[in-house]
Structures are given as structure tokens and as C-alpha cells.
Amino acid sequence: MMEKVQQVQAQALEEIKACEDLQQLQQIRITTLGKKGPIQSLMTMMKDLSPEEKPAFGQEVNECKKAVAAAIEAKMAVLEKAAMNRKLEEEKIDITLPGVPFRTGTLHPLTLISQEIEDLFIGMGYTVAEGPEVELDFYNFERANIPADHPARDMQDTFYINPKELLRTHTTAIQMRELEKAQGQLPIKVICPGKVYRRDNDDATHSHQFMQAEGLVVGENITLTDLKGTLQFMADRMFGEGRQIRFRPSYFQFTEPSVEVDVSCHICGGKGCPVCKGTGWIEVLGAGMVHPNVLEMAGFDSTKCSGFAFGVGIERVAMLKYGVDDIRNFYINDTRFLKMFDRFD
Numbered sequence: 001m002m003e004k005v006q007q008v009q010a011q012a013l014e015e016i017k018a019c020e021d022l023q024q025l026q027q028i029r030i031t032t033l034g035k036k037g038p039i040q041s042l043m044t045m046m047k048d049l050s051p052e053e054k055p056a057f058g059q060e061v062n063e064c065k066k067a068v069a070a071a072i073e074a075k076m077a078v079l080e081k082a083a084m085n086r087k088l089e090e091e092k093i094d095i096t097l098p099g100v101p102f103r104t105g106t107l108h109p110l111t112l113i114s115q116e117i118e119d120l121f122i123g124m125g126y127t128v129a130e131g132p133e134v135e136l137d138f139y140n141f142e143r144a145n146i147p148a149d150h151p152a153r154d155m156q157d158t159f160y161i162n163p164k165e166l167l168r169t170h171t172t173a174i175q176m177r178e179l180e181k182a183q184g185q186l187p188i189k190v191i192c193p194g195k196v197y198r199r200d201n202d203d204a205t206h207s208h209q210f211m212q213a214e215g216l217v218v219g220e221n222i223t224l225t226d227l228k229g230t231l232q233f234m235a236d237r238m239f240g241e242g243r244q245i246r247f248r249p250s251y252f253q254f255t256e257p258s259v260e261v262d263v264s265c266h267i268c269g270g271k272g273c274p275v276c277k278g279t280g281w282i283e284v285l286g287a288g289m290v291h292p293n294v295l296e297m298a299g300f301d302s303t304k305c306s307g308f309a310f311g312v313g314i315e316r317v318a319m320l321k322y323g324v325d326d327i328r329n330f331y332i333n334d335t336r337f338l339k340m341f342d343r344f345d
Contacts, residue, residue, distance in 0.1 A: 002060055004045070008038045009064040016071045022079045029072050039065050109341040110211055110330055113318045114193045117213045120237050121191040126215065129190040131174035134161060140168050143176035144254040145293045152253045157199035167197035172254060175216045175309060179298035186305055187219035204326045211314035218290060218300065218307030227287055227308035235263045238317060244270065246281065255288025255309055266320070282320060285312035
């Protein structure tokens with residue numbers, strides 16, 4: 001009986017050793033270990049054994065079954081590895097061939113200018129403040145010293161959502177929110193970039209949407225000379241060292257006094273050329289000292305503190321800096337135009 005078990009085991013191991021195919025090995029598993037296989041048939045021989053012989057015989061059959069199953073598993077691992085190696089060899093690709101180049105995008109020129117302005121003022125201790133583009137009339141106009149019946153509202157043709165909400169016409173609204181948020185605490189130094197909207201006819205120099213960056217400083221003993229020094233530093237950094245600035249009297253509802261700020265022409269150096277229309281100066285932004293009414297409405301004592309504010313058009317700076325002659329180029333998504341701007345300049 002024991003010899004029969006050894007014969008079955010030896011034959012099965014020989015077949016497994018000679019097998020070179022996974023499908024054939026699977027067939028050997030079924031034939032050898034299945035219910036009708038030779039190992040299972042050995043168990044039927046136990047009925048002819050004495051009670052004393054049955055335990056030893058049963059243990060021998062189980063050992064045979066384990067040895068065959070282990071041999072099949074080991075052979076399967078070898079054949080699977082060989083099959084994988086053949087597949088890798090047959091399906092390998094030449095990775096030395098050049099791939100398909102992917103064109104990577106760049107930051108939009110207006111984003112570059114906006115980030116440059118933010119970096120400039122962050123370096124001067126300012127924080128960047130943001131606000132909603134759909135703004136309340138309260139912050140966009142009333143808190144900026146422009147009440148409901150003020151004629152200055154006619155200067156800003158506005159996109160109203162409803163009587164109380166509108167697409168903001170300037171990022172001054174962010175300044176008003178920051179003043180309220182401060183709750184009378186000083187100092188305040190913020191730069192407020194963002195997109196604004198006005199109902200305007202689009203042409204080479206006008207757009208119904210554009211970007212602004214406005215600055216606000218409030219503290220004790222803030223003067224117009226502080227404003228001029230700040231804007232001079234900005235002009236040197238944005239347009240190159242040696243640029244001069246000048247103030248011209250103007251009128252804004254939320255500043256008093258108010259000024260228009262010109263920078264000396266970077267093309268002719270102030271001598272006069274077609275770019276500056278022969279004046280030697282180019283208008284770049286508006287500014288002024290924060291109106292006492294604005295401070296008082298936000299809870300500040302205008303007799304104890306003061307401040308200055310300024311606002312610059314991002315498109316205006318980009319057009320001057322990069323020599324762009326049509327503001328619409330920034331919005332038509334022409335990659336031939338946009339790919340020229342890939343870094344701070």
C-alpha cells in the first residue's frame with residue numbers, strides 16, 4: 001500500500017517537473033488532486049486495511065497530497081515568472097525615442113503685473129486683502145463717501161444685480177471692508193487687487209471689465225509726503241530706476257486732497273514723444289489723503305489719525321511696461337500674444 005502511494009507521488013512530481021505550460025500545469029492539478037484523481041483513489045483502498053494500518057496509511061496519503069500541491073505551486077511561480085519575462089520581451093518599447101512635446105502655459109500678463117505689485121508692497125509691510133466681485137452698494141458707494149444722490153455715481157455706469165447689489169466698480173470697496181474690519185485699530189496697510197466692472201464701450205483703451213490694485217494706509221501722522229515717497233518707490237520698481245512722478249490736483253469722493261499721478265515717459269525720458277503725446281508724462285494712477293468722512297464712518301477719529309489711498313489700473317501698467325497698444329489683447333485669449341509673457345520683467 002505504501003509503495004502505491006510513493007508511485008503515485010513520484011509520477012505526479014515527474015509530470016510537474018516536465019510541465020512547461022501554465023495551462024498544462026492547471027490540467028495536472030485537476031487530474032492529480034481532483035476527486036477522481038489518483039491521490040483521492042488511494043483513500044478508497046483504506047477499506048481493505050486493518051484498523052491498525054489505517055492511520056499510518058491516511059497520514060502517508062495526506063503527505064503525498066501536500067507534496068504534490070506544493071510542487072504545483074512552486075512550478076506555477078516559475079512558469080508565471082517565465083511568462084511575464086516573455087511578455088516583457090515581446091512588448092517592450094524603445095524608451096529612447098523622443099516623446100510628444102506638451103506645450104506648457106504661462107501666467108497671464110495681468111496676473112504677472114498683479115503679482116509684481118503684490119510682492120512689491122508685501123515687501124513694504126502691506127498685507128493683501130480681497131473682497132467679493134458682487135458687492136453691496138453700501139461698501140461700493142456709501143462707505144466711500146458717495147451717497148445715493150451724489151452726482152459722482154453718474155461717472156461710473158454700473159452693472160446692478162438688484163437695488164442693493166452690483167458688480168463692484170472699484171476695489172475701493174475692499175478698502176471700506178478693511179476699515180470696518182479693523183474696528184478702529186491702527187495701523188492699517190493693505191493692498192487690494194481685483195477685477196472691477198463698468199458699463200463702458202470696449203475700444204483700444206477702454207474695457208467693461210479691468211483690474212485694479214488699490215492701496216490703503218491709515219495711522220498717526222500720515223502725510224501727503226508719505227504717499228509721494230511710496231508712489232516714487234513703486235514707479236522706480238515698476239518702470240525702472242530714475243522715473244520721476246508728479247502730482248496734479250484732481251477730485252475723488254473718498255480722498256481729500258486728491259491727485260492724479262503721472263510718471264515720466266520711459267520712452268523719451270520726459271523730452272516728449274508720440275507715446276506721451278509730447279508732454280513727457282504719462283498718467284498712471286489716482287491717489288489722495290483718505291477723506292475724514294470715510295474714516296469717521298468706519299469708526300476712526302479723523303482728528304487723531306489720517307491716511308492715504310491710491311489706485312492703479314493693472315492693464316494700464318501692463319500696456320506701458322510691455323508696449324501693448326490695445327487693451328483688448330489681454331482678453332482675446334490669443335496664445336501667440338500670451339506666450340510672450342513668462343516671467344517678471
